[in-house]
Amino acid sequence: MHATDTDLDAMIVCPTCDLLYRAPPVAMRERAFCGRCHTVLIAPRRKAGKQLIALALTVLILIAAATVFPFLAIGAGGVRNEASVLDTAFAFSGLLSVLAVVVLLFIVIIPALRLMLLIYVLAPIIRDRPPAPHARTAFRLSEELLPWSMAEIFALGCAVALVKLSDLAEVFFGPAAWLFAILVVIVVATDRLMCRYSIWTSLKE
Secondary structure, X not given: OOOOHHHHHOEEEOOOOOOEEEOOOOOOOOOEEOOOOOOEEEOOOOXXXXXXXXXXXXXXXXXXXXXXXXXXXXEXXXXXXXXXXXXXXXXXXXXXXXXXXXXXXXXXXXXXXXXXXXXXXXXXXXXXXXXXXXHHHHHHHHHHOHHHOOHHHHHHHHHHHHHHHOOOOXXXXXXXXXXXXXXXXXXXXXXXHOOHHHHHHHHHO
C-alpha cells in the first residue's frame, strides 16, 4: 500500500526530532506542538505574511547600512581608527582574501539572498494571487540557506571579542554595531513569526 500525494500533504515532520505527524487542524493564533520535544510545528497568524515581508525588508536595509557604516573604532596612544565590515574585508590580501569573501558571504550575501527569496515567495500570497514561478523551489532554498545565514552570530561573536579587547585598548561601538544588534532582534522575531507549514500549504493551493 502506497501513500498518495494527498496523504503526504497531510503529514508534517518535526524539524527538531524528525517525528512524523498527521497535521491537525489549527485555528488562527493557536499552536500545534511536537509531543516529543515540544517544538512548535504549526502556528498560523493573521496577516503574518505582510508582517514577515515588512521585517524582511527592514533586515535587508539594516544589513546594507551595517556593512557600510563604521562598525567599531579602536583608540590607543592617542590614535583612533574606525572600520566598517567592508573596510575590514577589503583590507585582507593573499590567502586571507578568501577568508574575507567567506565572511561577506555568510554575514551579508546569504542572509540578504534568503530574505529576498522569502519576499519573492510571500508577495503573491498576501495578495491572494497564485504562487510565483518556482516559488516552492525558492522557499526550499531559503530554508536550506538558514544554517548558513550568520549575520546575527557574527554580531554576537563581535560583541564578545570586543569586550575582551577593551582591556587592551579603547573600543567604541560604531553605528553598524548597533544596527547589527537591532538586526539580531528582528531576525529572531521573524523566525518566531514564520509558520513554515502555513507557507507550504499556501504554495500547494
